[in-house]
Amino acid sequence: MKKTMKKVLCVVMCLALLLATGIVSAFAESDNVISRVSCTINGDTKTQRGFCWYTTEESESQIKISLNGEDVTDALTVYEKMNEEWEGNYVHQLTVSGLTAGSEYTYQVGDGENWSKEGKFTTDDGDQKVNFISIGDVQASSFENFERASYVLDAAFETVPNADFVANMGDFTNDSTNEEWDNYFANFERHNMATSLAPTAGNHDGLGVWHWFENIFNLDESEAVQTLNGVNYSFDYGNAHFAVLNTNDLLCVTLAQMQWLKNDMNKSAADWKIVFMHKSPYTLGKDGKWPDALYLSDVLVKIIDECDVDLVMSGHDHMYLRTKPLADNKVTDGGATYVLGGTAGTKRYEVREFSADLYMKTKFIDAMTIQKGGYGNQWNGKDWNDTDESNVGGVFDAISIDGGNLTLKAYVLSEDTMTTKLIDTLTLTKETGKAKPSFSGDNSTSVFDYALTVIPSFLNLAKYTFINWLPKTLIFLPKIIYYVIKTDTF
Numbered sequence: 001m002k003k004t005m006k007k008v009l010c011v012v013m014c015l016a017l018l019l020a021t022g023i024v025s026a027f028a029e030s031d032n033v034i035s036r037v038s039c040t041i042n043g044d045t046k047t048q049r050g051f052c053w054y055t056t057e058e059s060e061s062q063i064k065i066s067l068n069g070e071d072v073t074d075a076l077t078v079y080e081k082m083n084e085e086w087e088g089n090y091v092h093q094l095t096v097s098g099l100t101a102g103s104e105y106t107y108q109v110g111d112g113e114n115w116s117k118e119g120k121f122t123t124d125d126g127d128q129k130v131n132f133i134s135i136g137d138v139q140a141s142s143f144e145n146f147e148r149a150s151y152v153l154d155a156a157f158e159t160v161p162n163a164d165f166v167a168n169m170g171d172f173t174n175d176s177t178n179e180e181w182d183n184y185f186a187n188f189e190r191h192n193m194a195t196s197l198a199p200t201a202g203n204h205d206g207l208g209v210w211h212w213f214e215n216i217f218n219l220d221e222s223e224a225v226q227t228l229n230g231v232n233y234s235f236d237y238g239n240a241h242f243a244v245l246n247t248n249d250l251l252c253v254t255l256a257q258m259q260w261l262k263n264d265m266n267k268s269a270a271d272w273k274i275v276f277m278h279k280s281p282y283t284l285g286k287d288g289k290w291p292d293a294l295y296l297s298d299v300l301v302k303i304i305d306e307c308d309v310d311l312v313m314s315g316h317d318h319m320y321l322r323t324k325p326l327a328d329n330k331v332t333d334g335g336a337t338y339v340l341g342g343t344a345g346t347k348r349y350e351v352r353e354f355s356a357d358l359y360m361k362t363k364f365i366d367a368m369t370i371q372k373g374g375y376g377n378q379w380n381g382k383d384w385n386d387t388d389e390s391n392v393g394g395v396f397d398a399i400s401i402d403g404g405n406l407t408l409k410a411y412v413l414s415e416d417t418m419t420t421k422l423i424d425t426l427t428l429t430k431e432t433g434k435a436k437p438s439f440s441g442d443n444s445t446s447v448f449d450y451a452l453t454v455i456p457s458f459l460n461l462a463k464y465t466f467i468n469w470l471p472k473t474l475i476f477l478p479k480i481i482y483y484v485i486k487t488d489t490f
């Protein structure tokens, strides 16, 4: 009898142990938290997308993609680009190809047991239309400031409910810490999972730690340059070609990047050519006084001119400024229009009066809005102090291309009233079907070839700084000091 009792007790204990192990294992699975989900433009916008997400546990990278409610994942090609530990979490990147043009897909990412919320994206249908939203410089640290900036993108989605993608001009965070990226995704997940994202690397997106940007978004990075501090890539959408430039390489752009941009643009037969980059060649904000801005406006713009780029969109200087069309640094019909698209964030810059006609010609300005209260937030062409308090708030841009017409509208989300106000409209028109590609070769560069360009690039930047920027700055130093004291800004 005792033996039988012992056996029964043993079986019960074993069952209890198995049950406990099962419960622990079930909890372990549910502890694998999925976060930082994004669906990015990656290669062919008709057939391919990049997905990236993070988990707290080492786990498989899986995706479920549905079309009209039916799981179509098995019919697609899923390439695992990355599954590795990164800065205390696990980063997962899958590239999905074989999608059908002009289709709205839903998706979930996960480890096979735990799944993210459902996101959606729509592939390009191949017509001559594209609508997108652009924001930039959220550059927040606290949850509250990310939250306030997220309302700007909410307003943008209300204004452009059919956006094909959201372009972000960079500086997603201030210090690129895990906490800041978590705060960013906590507030922008609803946007990142509602359409595709085309991100541009900002100088704050990876401070002190290499490779943050390529590890936070799955992009079709060009091999022409390194990816330590940002990514260069390009894509077609509608009848437009977009090149996204990393302006952090050697603190600016290198010779290899400029060659890549030139080949990339000259390879395209698209009607519209658009460049996204974080730093602005033409600006009167805090960063317009440094050699990198001058280098961009004197050296990079020559490539922009050569390639017949129509529109250059940028950020970095936390104000809205649109130039007249420029070519060869002169106002020229048919030249490129440069739009420093304003900040969606809460950190906003004043005009640096000493920069006016020293580092940037004010005659280039066609529209400008300083988003900050109490100091010249409305450029009226005469002075910097025509304040309009309804312009205080975050800015977003809505761009629409339809055949030969391009319209850019800039809006501010007024902090006072939380209403959206139009602050600028740009319209461009052109005859379509005229662009002829002038380059057809391979536009990739080996790591070795890139390495060979680093020293010449550095010397080019250094030469420019000492021969062009420094003398100009020294000669006008008394003017700079006068305005710095007068306005208490540098």
Ligand SMILES: [Fe+2]
Pocket: 171, 202, 203, 204, 278, 315, 316, 317
């Ligand atoms: Fe920046």
